[in-house]
Amino acid sequence: MTEGKREIIKGLLSEYDIQSAEDIEEALKDLLGGTIKEMMEAEMDHHLGYEKSERSDSDDYRNGYKSKTVKSRFGKMEIEVPQDRRSTFEPQVVKKGQKNINNIDSKIISMYAKGMTTRQISDTIQDIYGFETSEGFISDVTDKILPEIEEWQNRPLEEIYPVIYIDAIHYSVRDNGVIRKLAAYVILGLTCDGHKEVLSLSVGDNESSKYWLNVLNELKNRGVKDIMVICADGLTGIKEAINAAFPKTEYQRCIVHQVRNTLKYVADKDRKPFAADLKTIYHASDEKAGAKARDRVTEKWSSTYPNAMKSWTVNWDVITPIFKFSADVRKVIYTTNAIESLNSTYRKLNRQRSVFPSDQALLKALYLATFEATKKWTLPLRDWGRVYGEMCIMYEGRLPD
The missing domain is CATH 3.30.420 (Nucleotidyltransferase; domain 5)
Known part of the structure; x- marks a missing residue:
């Protein structure tokens, strides 16, 4: 383990009251949300051309935050997405319309490929990731491969x-x-x-x-x-x-x-x-x-x-x-x-x-x-x-x- 990793762990233990494995997950979930926010802040700086603490004559500027619920390997979580006055900011770390930050679609398709039913997949996601997904949602995800099947069948x-x-x-x-x-x-x-x-x-x-x-x-x-x-x-x-x-x-x-x-x-x-x-x-x-x-x-x-x-x-x-x-x-x-x-x-x-x-x-x-x-x-x-x-x-x- 590197010295940098040891310092991160020390900071984690001092910041959070960790008594169990579940506490570790909650801490990581909180850190993930904060990390995503900081990355999007950096993206906003690049988009506007100046940092948050700087002054600018531009008619586009920061305009608060919009709360967004996404699904991650730690379950559902709220993240704060920075906004600009013109609404031209397009975040890349979590894109507009993206509701999942855990590549859940590919995991669903992988489980489907192994023969699991939509109900079994839904139950598995609930057990592992802590959030519900309807059988209809699972079906919609797997339907994404239908154009791929058609293309493959006609290759x-x-x-x-x-x-x-x-x-x-x-x-x-x-x-x-x-x-x-x-x-x-x-x-x-x-x-x-x-x-x-x-x-x-x-x-x-x-x-x-x-x-x-x-x-x-x-x-x-x-x-x-x-x-x-x-x-x-x-x-x-x-x-x-x-x-x-x-x-x-x-x-x-x-x-x-x-x-x-x-x-x-x-x-x-x-x-x-x-x-x-x-x-x-x-x-x-x-x-x-x-x-x-x-x-x-x-x-x-x-x-x-x-x-x-x-x-x-x-x-x-x-x-x-x-x-x-x-x-x-x-x-x-x-x-x-x-x-x-x-x-x-x-x-x-x-x-x-x-x-x-x-x-x-x-x-x-x-x-x-x-x-x-x-x-x-x-x-x-x-x-x-x-x-x-x-x-x-x-x-x-x-x-x-």
């Missing part, structure tokens, strides 16, 4: 993405007093240098080929010209939409979802051996070997679980694109680790909020959660150079060297 994208993932998570949303299940669709792209990038977020319940065509056309309108592989679950109409929007793009059924959907039909005691058998399909050396493995698994389990393997036959044409790749590339395409880590962040929102008050509130929460999750995305995928090299050969002339 230009790269021309080429080797792989794009599309996934959906379902949330309960209140709509005109009725609680409905809505899907939040996230589109995640892998750039040519192997970095992950969330391209789009949308909320809706009208899944169809027309819906997905609109989504993919939006990507085109934002600059995307080519995609090698789109990996997604069995979203209604997605295959037809891909063929229309990006006819050269391969649609790969998400193997992770395919396995999960299959194991839904299987009893707990059989899931581990069944999952091991399924692995022999998508780990097969080529499509022909994969088909044989599929038939063996179907024959083995059909008597016990007659419907479990049906989707592997029905969707075989969109399961097979992975067979032309090596194990390294297959892992990038079908494991969807990239999007699963993001989804774990989104699922926290479901655990913390049983119902969202509106689809707009859900979109705000998803957007903020996305930026919380993507702060860590600083490095390309592991072994990306090998993966990209193979894709350049497989999709000759479509990826930049």
Whole structure:
């Protein structure tokens, strides 16, 4: 501790009757108000061109003080704002119209990003800072990011993405007093240098080929010209939409979802051996070997679980694109680790909020959660150079060297 700090503490103890931590906060609150006033006095001196004790022939001069209530980390406090006769003084330390001197807006948005409800945020601010904030106020603060979301949703994208993932998570949303299940669709792209990038977020319940065509056309309108592989679950109409929007793009059924959907039909005691058998399909050396493995698994389990393997036959044409790749590339395409880590962040929102008050509130929460999750995305995928090299050969002339 510096000598200057020791002197400040001595002065604090001599000036205030400090007996507890609360007394310290009250003293600091008083000092904060006095410090702000002194800073604004200095600003007024600069504005008028002369100090308070000096004489001047100027027709503008000090005109008393105006009391103002602001919120700080010590709670509500009164500060005295100096005034001038012309009312041209614009203080900078606490600006006109500013009601908060604690960056509370950014703290509210940070709490919202972590999945807290407006009521939880309001209660937290009351507990920590000692002043009340209505749920409406919290909502107004978070609404400030709506233009930012719109700008982000319309930002230009790269021309080429080797792989794009599309996934959906379902949330309960209140709509005109009725609680409905809505899907939040996230589109995640892998750039040519192997970095992950969330391209789009949308909320809706009208899944169809027309819906997905609109989504993919939006990507085109934002600059995307080519995609090698789109990996997604069995979203209604997605295959037809891909063929229309990006006819050269391969649609790969998400193997992770395919396995999960299959194991839904299987009893707990059989899931581990069944999952091991399924692995022999998508780990097969080529499509022909994969088909044989599929038939063996179907024959083995059909008597016990007659419907479990049906989707592997029905969707075989969109399961097979992975067979032309090596194990390294297959892992990038079908494991969807990239999007699963993001989804774990989104699922926290479901655990913390049983119902969202509106689809707009859900979109705000998803957007903020996305930026919380993507702060860590600083490095390309592991072994990306090998993966990209193979894709350049497989999709000759479509990826930049």
